[in-house]
Amino acid sequence: MGREVGIVGVGQTHHSRRRTDVSQAGLVREAVDRALADANLSMDDIDTVVVATGPVLFGAVNQPEKWVVDAIGAQGKSVVRLTSGGGAGFAGALAGYYQVSGGYSDRTLVVAYDKLSEGQLQYSISTLYDPFWGREFAVGIMGFSAAYWRARMEVLGHTEEAAAMVAAKNRNNAIANPYAHQKKAVTVEDVLNSKPLCWPIKLLDVPPISDGAAAIVLASDKVAHHSTSRPAFIRGMAYCCEADNAAERSLMLSEPLAIASRQVYRAAGITNPRRQFDVVEVQEPYSCFELNYYESLGLCPPGQAAELIASGATQLDGDIPVNPSGGTMGANPIGAVGVIRLIEAATQVMGRNETHQIKDAKLALVQSGGGWANLRGCAVLSA
């Protein structure tokens, strides 16, 4: 095993639908300045930098890391860029984790962002489809995601109402999040009555489109105490994939997430996730996905996600709160979301979450993912 790695500083922008006052690089700079200040460090203290963003087509800038590096004063440092669709931020954090854990770096800055107001989101995502085989019928990721939710409705009982409960929970939690920009109280009925976009996905099942950036500083246990007396240590982290169009792919349970969680739970000594975790942060690009993750992460058995959300267990006052930050329903700068979820979970176990601090939170679970719903990962954090 490698060295212990902790999150010792965090920073995110105040996300919004459109920031016309800063460029993509300026947005990144804001998050980096906040993370470095939070870690009591300057750029001089950083050994390596990871830049993570969504697909190039989102912002029309190829190799944006060359621009970002200039804007954050990281000239001369080791820099890699990572992109992995919706999971870009999480994949970037995993790369940073490997660098510190493997002894290549003592302190690594991971910054992730997307400025989605600049391009055509769903059209850009449609280009993930095979150009020969299906792209002309693609409706971004939404048509596809809705189609497999429809399939899970029949088999697993993930009803429109169950997903609406997720949407209402996360939207209402986001109201207190100082970094969120969509903050409006909604009821389950509001969600059910909202306009169908790609039915069964309706308007209020869908997160906003956002401009935003988020950064974390990862440090080895040797130097972590220079930044904070209470780092959020990464106890396990994995990101797995499955074949896109294989005969066996059902898209019922998320198999790559189930594989990743088995690996991570083994590393972190988790045998009963529902009982052991104090708080969970998941990336739910549509409300239906959160139900899917409950099952793949083992928070409930397959087919019982609807019962879990209905029981209230994942609400703020439940025994396993999920997305006290509001998840993506408050803000969704896609490439940054994996890092935002890590920040929200890290600050929970550090005891300084700004939205809804879960009392005595010691062990947190983070999920993120991207691609064709075929890239999924998770991480366990504890102070």
Next chain:
Amino acid sequence: MFYAPESYPIDLPTFHSQMKLPYTLTPGRGAGTFLAEMPNRRIVGSKFANGKIIAPAQDFSPVNGEEPVAMIEAPHTGVLTAFTRVDGAVIGLIRLDGCDNDFAHKILADMDSLEVGQRVAAQWDDTAGTSIMSIAGFVPGADIPVGAVKDLSDPAEALGVINYSMTLDYQHSYGPYYGRMFDEIREHGRVMGVRLPAADSALLPPREIDDISHKRTGTWKACANTGTIRACSIINMEVYGQTRPVPYVYAEVVLDGASTRMIHIIEIDDLETAKRTIKPGTRVQAVWTSGERKGSVADIERFEVIPE
């Protein structure tokens, strides 16, 4: 392909695809002010704490990431530091007088007459608006006076958004498996896949190696025109690039005889009826185009529900 013989032809017809994307880009304060001042014939630059001056203006020092302490007005004159020819146009690097960086622009002169170190001056095009092309280019001259950097008075408000677009053309190679599949679609109006290593059902689209067992796939097989919906959603939102009116159904269909999905659409009259009548398990059939087949998935016009 693992077993392609050396005699295999490598220069074959390709599949053309195009992406066409409009953007609303954000330049930020420095570049936004530079562009806003272009119609006023002012070249805006940035001054940093160490005294360095960069033009066009930047929000962050390219040396150390520091933010500028002020914006300045750079002179219209400078020195040519490098040049080349691209597509018949001469492009050069120009260091404006009093500035510490070089930037690229057009040089309006015959390349043979140019020398590094030559004096140049901006030539303006007042029809170009808030674009760097308001400077049509730089013209060399023997006795161009040396200009000076000035404070920037009453700067125009920075542009918040710049409209931009990209049209990207690609020529994809089919490869032997996609090549045969689309030939069969065009010539015979049938969808063919290849059998799984140890089963009769076919993989669509066909491929050389099975994704799960990593074994070579089997022989070719024609799939039926009928199939079963595996997953579907009702598209009711208008998005950029859509080619048909909403509502319609996005469907992932497993053709009879196949084991993987084919993505297509089903036309519907109204959303509420479709919620009840079109779902996973619903039987559908392909409706082929009545016109000439081109050898693409769109030769199937749509799928239709088979009445029970």
